[in-house]
Amino acid sequence: MHHAPPAEQLSPEAAEPLAGGLKQRHLTMLGLGGVIGAGLFVGSGAGIAVAGPGIVISYLLAGALATLVMRMLGEMSAAMPASGAFSVHAERALGRWAGFTVGWLYWFLLVVVAAVEATAAAGIAHGWLPSVPQWAWVLVFMVVFTGANLAAVKNFGEFEFWFATLKVTAIVLFLVLGLLAILGLLPAASDYSGDPVGLANLTGQGGFLPHGWGGVVSGVLAVVFAFGGLEVLTIAAAESDDPARAVGRAVRSAVWRILFFYIGSMLVIVTLLPWTSMTPGGSPFVAVLSHLGVPKAGQIMEIVVFVALLSALNANLYGSSRMVFSLAERKEAPGALLRVSPGGVPRRAVLASVTFGFISVLLNLQWPETIFQYLLNSVGAVLLFVWALIAVSQLRLRPRIERETAGRATLRMWGFPWLTWAALAAIGAVLVLMLTDDGARPQLLWSAGATGAVLIVAALRELRLRRA
Incomplete structure (x- = not known):
């Protein structure tokens, strides 16, 4: 008969050697900062072009x-926080x-x-x-x-908190200006x-669905990857003071805020x-601000995109280092990577x-256009593979989490197992x-x-370990 593992096996956070220095506000903003980037501010134009x-x-x-x-992911991370998050969950499941x-694929995705x-x-x-060359920057x-x-x-948390705050402030101001313009409460400008x-722009030019539902589906393909990066906050939860509670609150608030920002922005545009x-x-975003007569709209949005890119770079370097550290903890990466500084940083x-x-x-x-494009293509669909493994892991681990928490899990997946399927x-x-x-097939x-x-490589390692 198959027995559930003892509680300590389900709780790797108890022995987590990393420092706990991230607060609730850091985690929430890390979730927003990892996602809101150039994909929204610039890339959303491609989605509008195919879906109207x-x-x-x-x-x-x-x-x-x-x-x-x-x-x-929140359900599993609240029950068993670990610096490897979904990689640890996939291994257990x-x-x-x-x-x-999943650990090495996600690491590869983040560094590329x-x-x-x-x-x-x-x-x-x-x-x-x-005068300063691009390579120097x-x-x-x-x-x-x-x-x-x-x-x-x-310190990393503070960096990311202020970066994300600037992006969120920019989106909120954009939404406020857009709403005032829609209601006719802004003074007229040259184009406005x-x-x-x-509703003229929503119903004209071919209607609300100018390319039919096929256009909406193509739009999904264009925008789904803009939601990648949320996973980093569950990696960071292991370094907060109360991982189980912090990850639940951060997942709830970050997801709803991002939906509000993304969908609100698109409605305004x-x-x-x-x-x-x-x-x-x-x-x-630049097109709308220019239309409303906002002076130097292009330069303002360029600064916001610049901050968004640096914020995502910061979050990705953090997430990749914690993922490879977790792999080393489980002997899936070189043991030399396990060295932790006195301050609890896996340097x-x-x-x-x-x-x-x-x-x-x-x-x-x-x-x-050549080598790097191949690298970029080779991580193009990895996010979807990671998401699929998260779903399969949750299907397998839910009964175990229920037993270990006696049905009192701090965060639970809705409509299990139907919504997971x-x-x-x-x-x-x-x-x-x-x-x-x-366009997407090569990726x-x-x-x-x-x-x-x-x-x-995983199968060969497994074979070698079994022989040993």
Whole structure:
């Protein structure tokens, strides 16, 4: 008969050697900061181009999926907080191979995406000060954030708190200005009449769904990855003073705020401007602010995007270092990475992650269209694979969590197991969409190849361990 493991096995946080210095406000803002980035401020334009005003429904659907995944992850992290979060959960639910695979894939995803963020932020800074070459800016950013991550974790938390606060303030101001303009309460500007807008932009130019439901589905594909990054707050929960309670509160508040910000922003954009006026690669936020006559709208939004990129870079370096540290704890990564400073910071894990980040940045600067594009494609669908493993892990671990907590878990997944299965089906549907979309197919195939390679390594390790 299969017995549940004893309680101490379910509670790795008891022996967690990392310092506890993150407060509730740090965790909540880390959740917001890891997600709100260039994907929203600039990338949302691509979604509007394929879905029209129906992009609001696309964000609702993608946000609903992200909410379900975070609820599952929150349930497991509240019951068993650990610096490896979903990698630890996958190992407990499915075996060593699953923890190894999801941990290394997520680490790989974070360090490659960090290179994109560092390079994009350097591009903006180079535009402001052309005399300083782009590579020099990348070096400055990587050195600054390496220092921030090598310092006590509460310093990292403060960094991220103020970064995220600036982004959230920018979105709130955008929503307030947009609402005043929609109601006709703003003074008229050159492009803007000052009259209430009405529904003309939502129902004109082909209607609310100009490309039908197919457009909405394509929109989901364009925006679903903008919700990636929320997972970092469950990694950070292990370094808070009360992990079980903190992760529950952070997951609840971060998810609802992000849905409000994302969907509110899209409603403002497609109500104020005709969706056909959006230019690919241009920021819809800049277009709206320029339309309202906000002086230097482009420069203001460029500063916000710059801060958003640096904030996401900071969060990704943090998340990758904690993930590889957790892998080392479980003997899935070199033991040398386990060294922790007197302040409770895994410095070698930070340096290992940053080193790969530097290599990725060099590849991005030298070969953006070839080698780095292959790297980027190979992590394109990894987030969906990670989400799928989170859902499968939750299906397996829920009965164990119920037994261990005597049914008093601080955070529980809604409608178990039906909503978990629904989330898995939705992830499967997005993967099928990627396979049928010419632009997304290379990402899916390269990501599947990268995942296959990690699975082969995991299987060979398992074989060797069993023989030993």
